[in-house]
Amino acid sequence: MPSLNAQTKHPVTITLNDGTRTGHASPRMLLSDFLRHELGAHGTKVGCEHGVCGACTIRLDGVAARACLTLAVQADGRRVDTVEGLAPDGRMTTLQDAFNRHHALQCGFCTAGILMSLSDYLERVPKPTETELRDMLSGHLCRCTGYAGIVRAVMDVTGQASGNADAKDASGRKEPGHV
Structure with missing residues (x-):
């Protein structure tokens, strides 16, 4: 040999x-x-x-x-x-569009890896709970977003958006409990 x-x-x-x-x-x-x-x-x-x-x-x-x-x-x-x-025709996927709408990326360095993991994960678990989603995301390090926008984007794509993710009090600050 x-x-x-x-x-x-x-x-x-x-x-x-x-x-x-x-x-x-x-x-x-x-x-x-x-x-x-x-x-x-x-x-x-x-x-x-x-x-x-x-x-x-x-x-x-x-x-x-x-x-x-x-x-x-x-x-x-x-x-x-x-x-x-993910978008061979140049058009963003639903998930990429949701990332954009929910400000799920900032510097963008980690975004590609997160999108690839999510594309695999959502095929296997199409309606994850927020806890399950956060557990999956724990395998990714993102220093910019705090993951809140990422979670909102995925919950939106899966039809599970809470509707108050951006709830604010009278002063315009986010209400407690809303990340």
Whole structure:
């Protein structure tokens, strides 16, 4: 059996957002780096490189996965969906539109990973409770939003919006209990 040189690049062919793409990767190259540097899919962000922050979340064969914990060669022959594939015709999805309406993003760094996780999660759990949703979101680190807008956006998309998410008292401040 020939030994693999860690520096030798190997062809890796994936179905990326409905199109077949081929690039070259060393055996140790992470899928996140392969997507960004070899294939130009820059929507996949690299945050912690330890699978903790969730910024690199993609869908691998339809299931949410951390691209920083997956080697590019492990994706050879498989389907990889990134945030760029959520709206291939250039029109925002219902979830993306709700993120916009509910101010669910600020700097946007974590947004792609959260959208990818939510696209997988909402297929499996179409009407999550707020507690279930917050539990799922705990796998993502967002320093800007406080998650309130994200929760409102998802509850809106699932038809479970409370209607008073933006309730304010007479002074214009949010009423207690309304995040």
